[in-house]
Amino acid sequence: MGVLFAIFYRAHHAAIDARRRSRAAAYLAWSLAASVSFAIAFAALVLTLAWLWAAGLAVIAAPLAALCAPPVVAPWLIRRVLVPRGLAKAAYFFGRVSGVAGTDPTGYALVVAAWAVAAARREVSPATVAWVQARRDARGVCGDAEVVATALLTARAQPEVTRELLRSTRELAELHPAVRELAGEWLAVDAVERGAWDELRVTDQWPASPLRFLLEGIAARPARGPSLRWDLELWTRWLLAPRRGQTFAIVRAAAAPRFAAGPTEDADADADPAAPPAENPLAAAVELHVALARRADLAATCVSRLAARWDAALSAPATAEWLTRRAAELGAPPHTAERALRETMESVAQQLCETIAQRALAVPPLSRSAFGQLLTSKLRHGRLDELELSFERWAERVSSGVKLRAVDEWREFLAVRAQYRALVASAGHEVRRLAFPRAFEATNRVAVVLWNERDECVVAHAILAWQLDEARAVGDSAAIEIAAKNASLRFSTRTGQVGM
Amino acid sequence: MAEAPEDPRIVDNPFFVLGVSPDASRIEIEREAQKLLGMIELGFVDAQTYATPLGTRPRHAEAIRAAVAALRDPYRRLVAELWARHAPSDGDAPAPAPAPADERRGAPGARARLGWGG
Numbered sequence: 236m237g238v239l240f241a242i243f244y245r246a247h248h249a250a251i252d253a254r255r256r257s258r259a260a261a262y263l264a265w266s267l268a269a270s271v272s273f274a275i276a277f278a279a280l281v282l283t284l285a286w287l288w289a290a291g292l293a294v295i296a297a298p299l300a301a302l303c304a305p306p307v308v309a310p311w312l313i314r315r316v317l318v319p320r321g322l323a324k325a326a327y328f329f330g331r332v333s334g335v336a337g338t339d340p341t342g343y344a345l346v347v348a349a350w351a352v353a354a355a356r357r358e359v360s361p362a363t364v365a366w367v368q369a370r371r372d373a374r375g376v377c378g379d380a381e382v383v384a385t386a387l388l389t390a391r392a393q394p395e396v397t398r399e400l401l402r403s404t405r406e407l408a409e410l411h412p413a414v415r416e417l418a419g420e421w422l423a424v425d426a427v428e429r430g431a432w433d434e435l436r437v438t439d440q441w442p443a444s445p446l447r448f449l450l451e452g453i454a455a456r457p458a459r460g461p462s463l464r465w466d467l468e469l470w471t472r473w474l475l476a477p478r479r480g481q482t483f484a485i486v487r488a489a490a491a492p493r494f495a496a497g498p499t500e501d502a503d504a505d506a507d508p509a510a511p512p513a514e515n516p517l518a519a520a521v522e523l524h525v526a527l528a529r530r531a532d533l534a535a536t537c538v539s540r541l542a543a544r545w546d547a548a549l550s551a552p553a554t555a556e557w558l559t560r561r562a563a564e565l566g567a568p569p570h571t572a573e574r575a576l577r578e579t580m581e582s583v584a585q586q587l588c589e590t591i592a593q594r595a596l597a598v599p600p601l602s603r604s605a606f607g608q609l610l611t612s613k614l615r616h617g618r619l620d621e622l623e624l625s626f627e628r629w630a631e632r633v634s635s636g637v638k639l640r641a642v643d644e645w646r647e648f649l650a651v652r653a654q655y656r657a658l659v660a661s662a663g664h665e666v667r668r669l670a671f672p673r674a675f676e677a678t679n680r681v682a683v684v685l686w687n688e689r690d691e692c693v694v695a696h697a698i699l700a701w702q703l704d705e706a707r708a709v710g711d712s713a714a715i716e717i718a719a720k721n722a723s724l725r726f727s728t729r730t731g732q733v734g735m
Numbered sequence: 736m737a738e739a740p741e742d743p744r745i746v747d748n749p750f751f752v753l754g755v756s757p758d759a760s761r762i763e764i765e766r767e768a769q770k771l772l773g774m775i776e777l778g779f780v781d782a783q784t785y786a787t788p789l790g791t792r793p794r795h796a797e798a799i800r801a802a803v804a805a806l807r808d809p810y811r812r813l814v815a816e817l818w819a820r821h822a823p824s825d826g827d828a829p830a831p832a833p834a835p836a837d838e839r840r841g842a843p844g845a846r847a848r849l850g851w852g853g
Contacts, residue, residue: 319850354851391852421851428845446849481848521821525788528742561816567809575813582744 240283240303243276248334255412255442262448263468266475277307309333313347314477321355323348323363327370335413339729342380345370346414349387353397353421364388377641378409378693378728383418385642390421398425403649405440406697409728416442423447427485449476453489466490517557520548524583538594542587542610549580550604580606588613591661615662622658622670625651626677633681641691644681648698664709671709675718678702682721692726696733699724742789749802749812750819751787752794757820761807768803772796788822 254265287296309329317326330344386400419441426434435454449472558572659667686695699722706714725734774782805811846852
């Protein structure tokens with residue numbers, strides 16, 4: 236009976252491992268295999284214990300139960316009991332012995348403890364948070380478990396930080412499948428909360444937990460409405476997922492002919508068209524300018540649309556004609572109309588530029604009109620210096636020996652890189668080529684310190700891999716050569732060897 | 736714009752400060768300014784605020800004088816007209832651009848309901 240338990244328990248985990256690599260039918264098949272093998276293993280364990288107990292061998296049954304039961308019940312216990320109650324320390328213990336923990340049980344345990352902090356019904360005490368942080372710091376080298384744990388610890392107060400950190404784990408070479416599964420589940424639930432259903436259509440980035448698999452299924456609703464096959468698959472996914480009571484309404488709404496909560500192919504159809512009304516482009520620009528001035532929260536798309544409208548308005552012949560006519564009617568000196576147009580262009584471009592910079596918004600390529608060129612030039616001016624300074628300050632601090640935890644160095648890299656990406660997105664490829672050499676030099680200094688002096692190979696490798704991608708994007712052959720060599724270096728992680 | 740509610744081209748626009756149309760003649764502008772100055776001096780409540788597309792703002796004698804001075808200069812009047820003529824009146828501006836479709840279809844509280852939030 237014990238052998239039966241061991242065989243089916245191993246089969247259960249093999250099925251879960253295989254499931255992580257699949258989607259759709261294969262996922263369902265592996266889930267079924269995992270469930271059946273688990274049921275048999277569990278039954279074998281219970282029967283064994285019952286038989287020992289009935290035979291008067293309680294002295295054997297008790298230690299056997301203590302040995303075998305925790306790994307079996309840990310996944311259920313963690314999700315259903317410990318996490319909702321915020322019992323981070325107990326979750327840590329059961330995470331270490333859980334059958335799904337994989338090759339680095341303390342890494343998984345750390346993430347499970349952070350999950351209890353993030354998802355407890357009531358906020359956990361600062362002492363518990365500090366305890367989890369201490370467990371993280373005690374592990375030493377930073378890998379994906381440390382980044383995910385750090386991300387989850389900030390989830391209550393700063394979900395946007397959590398989102399960025401969790402997304403960044405895809406760049407780390409250390410790979411704990413169970414940890415990535417939890418990260419993917421948080422991101423999926425977060426996407427549902429924000430209504431970002433499109434993010435759930437990308438299915439190859441995260442191993443799918445049953446909950447993520449269900450949410451991906453909802454996001455993949457057919458454009459022409461649900462079909463019988465889709466309905467069946469969706470309800471099967473629902474059966475596999477936890478929290479069926481909570482997800483039932485979402486699935487039922489998704490399966491209904493009109494589903495308002497999920498994505499539709501025409502999701503962009505009701506977005507305001509980018510093209511301004513042709514009749515009076517100046518009125519259209521001022522109108523939108525005023526309308527957006529009333530909004531405290533501006534998305535990049537709004538600013539882009541406004542920039543496009545001003546672009547059209549200030550380059551329209553009708554605007555120049557109107558200004559010239561009015562200037563003449565007012566008895567203005569010669570060239571007043573041109574001056575008014577030029578200075579309006581200047582002040583609007585300045586304001587747009589400040590808004591874009593403050594919010595790190597991405598702006599689509601602007602036209603080659605005078606306004607478009609002015610705005611592009613303003614977007615470049617100053618921000619490149621600012622970016623270079625950010626990279627330089629970071630590299631200087633690291634080189635001078637002022638150490639932060641590796642996970643905080645990773646966060647700093649993400650912050651500086653976000654600044655770099657925002658500049659590139661708003662100012663274009665030419666600026667990317669200008670900004671890259673300094674970015675390369677600074678990131679290289681940091682990566683070398685992290686790798687050589689601190690053995691933080693996982694974080695350093697991710698920085699080097701980014702360098703390589705960026706060097707290829709800008710076509711810097713010298714940087715490609717160095718980065719390719721560095722990024723292919725061999726190193727060990729807690730989940731295996733990386734590199735050639 | 737983050738600071739746009741205080742955008743001086745709109746909130747300090749001389750036409751809004753004086754409450755006159757962009758088509759107003761110079762004489763009409765001077766007359767309106769004198770009337771407003773007199774009303775403010777006498778403490779008329781109605782004259783103490785003016786409407787802009789970004790909401791009501793307090794009106795002071797200095798602002799009235801500055802507005803008249805601005806509209807006497809053809810260049811400054813032209814720029815002020817550009818904004819005042821094309822700006823929607825208070826409350827008439829079209830609804831701000833809709834948020835991206837995904838944001839409108841969000842499910843607030845999903846994190847908590849699906850076991851990932853407090």
